[in-house]
Amino acid sequence: MSKKTQKPETEVKEKAKEVTEVTEEAKSEAIEDPVEGKEEAPEPLMYVGPTVIGLGIQNRVYSEIPDGALELIKETPALRNLFIPIAEYPTANTMLRNSKGNIYSAFKMALKIKNVGNKS
Numbered sequence: 001m002s003k004k005t006q007k008p009e010t011e012v013k014e015k016a017k018e019v020t021e022v023t024e025e026a027k028s029e030a031i032e033d034p035v036e037g038k039e040e041a042p043e044p045l046m047y048v049g050p051t052v053i054g055l056g057i058q059n060r061v062y063s064e065i066p067d068g069a070l071e072l073i074k075e076t077p078a079l080r081n082l083f084i085p086i087a088e089y090p091t092a093n094t095m096l097r098n099s100k101g102n103i104y105s106a107f108k109m110a111l112k113i114k115n116v117g118n119k120s
Contacts, residue, residue: 048092048103049082049110061086072113081106 044063047056054068065073065083073080081102084092095101 043085045083046086046089047083048089048096049079049107050114052110052114055079055110055113056082076109076113078102078106078109082110 042064044061046059046061049056051058055072056069092103095103096107
């Protein structure tokens with residue numbers, strides 16, 4: 001009777017080993033990137049500065065930084081701090097309310113640009 005029970009136990013162990021091998025193979029294949037050569041979409045960015053023509057509209061979400069803004073950022077790199085991931089908005093809002101931090105400094109720079117544009 002023990003021979004009968006040994007045979008099924010051996011078969012069960014072999015089947016379990018096969019399943020484990022197939023599972024491991026599937027895991028290793030799943031780790032590979034299914035779409036090679038494609039870039040991920042950039043993270044949406046929120047503009048937290050004042051509304052300035054050519055720079056951005058306050059609290060608007062952009063899929064990428066507008067071309068006009070990129071030109072201004074080349075001249076004044078700190079303006080890049082006004083384009084933030086949406087998840088960072090609470091921190092940016094705190095900086096603006098407390099009038100402290102890099103986002104507040106960039107906000108003031110954007111206001112200067114806006115005011116120069118309004119005077120002409």
